[in-house]
Amino acid sequence: MARKLTIFICALFAFLQVNCQEGILHVSGGSQEKEYCLVYNSSFSSISVSLNDAIDYQLVNLSSSFLCSSSDVRPNELKGKAVVVMRGNCTFGQKAQVAQDSGATTILIASDEPLVTPFVNVTEYGQVKIPVALMRYRDMEDAYKTFGNSMSVKLYAPPTPVFDFSILAILFISMFTVGMGGFWSGAAEREKLNTAPMGGDSRGRTDSGDLSLYSPLKVIMFVAFMCVMLVLMYFFYAYLVYVIIVIFCVASATALYSCLDAIMEKLGCATLSFSCLGKGWSGRSLLLAALCITVAVLWGVYRNEDRWIWILQDLLGIAFCLNFMKTINVSNFKICVILLSLLLIYDVFFVFITPFLTKDGQSIMVEVALGPGSIAEKSGGKMVTVPAEPTAPFEKIPVVMRVPRFLAPNLCMMQFSILGYGDIIVPGLLVAYCHRFDVWTSSPKRIYFMSCTIAYFLGMVVTFVVMILSQMGQPALLYLVPFTLLTSAAVAWRRGEMKRFWAGTVYEMEDLNMTALEENAEFSKNSSPPFQNH
Template identity: 90%
Template sequence: MARKLTIFICALFAFLQVNCQEGILHVSVGSQEKEYCLVYNSYFSNISVSLNDAIDYQLVNLSSSFLCSSSDVRPNELKGRAVVVMRGNCTFGQKAQVAQDSGATTILIASEEPLVTPFVNVTEYGQVKIPVALMRYRDMEDAYKTFGDSVSVKLYAPPTPVFDFSILAILFISTFTVGMGGFWSGAAEREKLNTAPMGGDSRGRTDSGNLSLYCLVRFIMFVAFAWVMLVLMYFFYAYFVYVMIVIFCVVSTTALYSCLDAIMEKLGCATLSFSCLGKGWSGRSLLLAALCIAVAVLWGVYRNEDRWIWILQDLLGIAFCLNFMKTFSVSNFKKCVILLGLLLICDVFVFILHFLTKDGQSIMVDVTLGPGSIAEKSGGKMVTVPAEPIAPFEKIPMVMQVPWFLAPNPCMMQFYILGYRGIIFPGLLVAYCHRFDVWTSSPKRIYFMSCTIAYFLGMVVTFVVVILSQMGQSALLCLVPFMLLTSGAVAWRRGEMKRFWAGTVYEVLDTSKKPSLPDVL
């Protein structure tokens, strides 16, 4: 069985390969070699999918010419060779036709402008039989500076797998965060019940000391505020993105401190108390605060360094989500249904709205990725790559992100992302399920475990849809039905639906008494 499963996964992985319009230029002289970014058009003439199968050509430097006519090249100068020319003065098709007529095997077009997939009129596609690709002008200069005038080049474009193991990393991060946040919330509830005075009204105050999403009006206001912020970010991204960055730094610092302090407390680490200026201070708290501030500042300074800063962003994001699920609580299943239902309706509306936008892109994807992430949203159809190092566009940090592992790209890093909405709001339901387990002393935390498994399965379905559709999706579209139906089914099967729906520890433990706090819902 395991062998058949392995064969099936390998076959699926081999099948799920797509040819993109980005390639690699391999430049070498003797044992020295270096690789650069290419953007090409496979409709002219496709290139090899591996370096070993690629043909080696001598490169002729005609970067002082635009190669718009045959007079720009000497007889037999390009025969059997690759040629690099400058972009401009004529179309890509004209340059390619002149190079082909002169005997060139490949034409590289050096560009000081952003690289786009080279295109021509439909009638010209059948006439050009050689590979046509754009490269950065600065890369061409670097190649000749590094290797000299006589260089050999190979063009290849390894197929980009639709499935990447970074999906599994995102799946692990999200499931771990939701599960751990729900576990923390239930553990905090158990501690409160153990320390509460017997017979007091505090038993009915399930959210004492915490912020509670309490009534229908607050739910609607909360969801409406999130929706308004989404729309404002879409239309005024350049301004609001910096507000979100500042908020993220402040909130994530506090959240990371809360998580680390809880871990230290659980491990029994000493507080290292001391007195200064007549006041008592905790050395452990000061050290943790300094560490958390340093991490947030480091992220803030290097937030656009894609190659490694995602690790810090995910660390801060996990802490933010954990602290949110522990601090905010929903006191019954009815409120979970209302909250998640309202969010689901909004996401369905956004999903439908993307069909009406001029570029077919959803508001949520535009806001999440930022207006400068054209290539990330292209799906491999039309590629735009910056020609020069420029100030990177700012992105909203409220996402978990993991770079592609199997498809390293010399043009730009590509990520799989998951917004915090797909973690914290489903996490509120998981946290409620664990608290209900605590209130009813349910065996093996049946509600918590089943809801967490439902979240995992919902995320799996979400990623399958993303892979098959090649389009970003809201995780809540799958998560909400999976989790609500699963939790409701468990409560119904155990004959506890009435108590699960009403919630509150006071009602669960003593249904003969009225709750000490009025409940609007």
């Protein structure tokens, strides 16, 4: 049975492949070989899917020409050969028709501008029969420097599987962060209860620095603030992106310090206290602070170095989400329902509805989350933009977990599977509340926490399945919110604790206040007044 399931999954992954818009230019000359990035349009350019099946053509260098007319080429110069020309002065379709009429088999267009998916006019669509592809001008110069004029080329574009194992890495990161954040919140609540004064109760209050969401008005104002910020980011992205980057560096460094300090405290590491200038200092705190600041500064300096900086961004992002889930305490299930429902509407509106309201038909959420230049992610891989130089052409706000796609061609630029911080934090607040409720009620085996965490996992799986089948990015909250809310409510209803689960700490405090009032009334009834008027 397991063997049949494995064969079925492998066959499914092999079937779910798409033709991307990035290709590979294989150049050879003598005993040397080298490969370069190509961008083409699979809708009208047919390119081999493997190097072995690709046809070898001699390359003619006409990079001094734009090839906008037949006068730019000598008779029979291009017959049966591939040609490279410069971008500009006329359309891609015009260049392709001139090359085709001259007998060329392939046209490569060298560009010192960002490479975009080439297109032709409707009238030219059926007339262009040869492959049309763009390459970097710097790559063309490197090829001629390496191989000289006697070189041959092959064009191929291996299909990219829709499923990539980076999705499993994203799933692991999200599950780890939600699980640990919820566990940390519950553990902090248990410690607070254990250290409460004798006869007192700490439910309903938070530690210094923690923030409790207990008012529906506060939740509505919070969501409204998020909407305003998202719209401002859309219209003033070029300026506000740097504000967000600075805020992220400060907040993530603080969060990483909080996480590492909690780990050190749990492991019983010494504080290494010492005195200096008449003040007491903690050596451990200073070392951790220096480490966290260094990590945040490194990310800020090298944030566009896609090859490895994603590791630091994910580390800082995990710390940020963990600290947020531990610091923000949702007081009851009612607030959870209001918060998650409003954010679900917010997510769906800015992903699915705003494309009908924007001039370019792009989602405001996707435009802000991925940056203005991520055409490949926005179009599901149907259109790409590759920078002419190996530097990022635009800034991206650090609001997503990123893992490089293992099976995607990364010759042109690295491609990533992503997950927004909100898709971790928002359901994570409910998971954290469930664990705190487990602590308040001493529920066996952390039933609420475990059930909500499993529901989050199932919601993530459904999100990825829909994304793979539709080949489109999905607003994860559309699936995570119903899974987690309905599961938590079902557990509370099944255990007969819905009233208590709904009211949360408010219910607890009302209980305590009613008990105190009853005791005071009974005391007043049975005792005589201390003074009497005569």
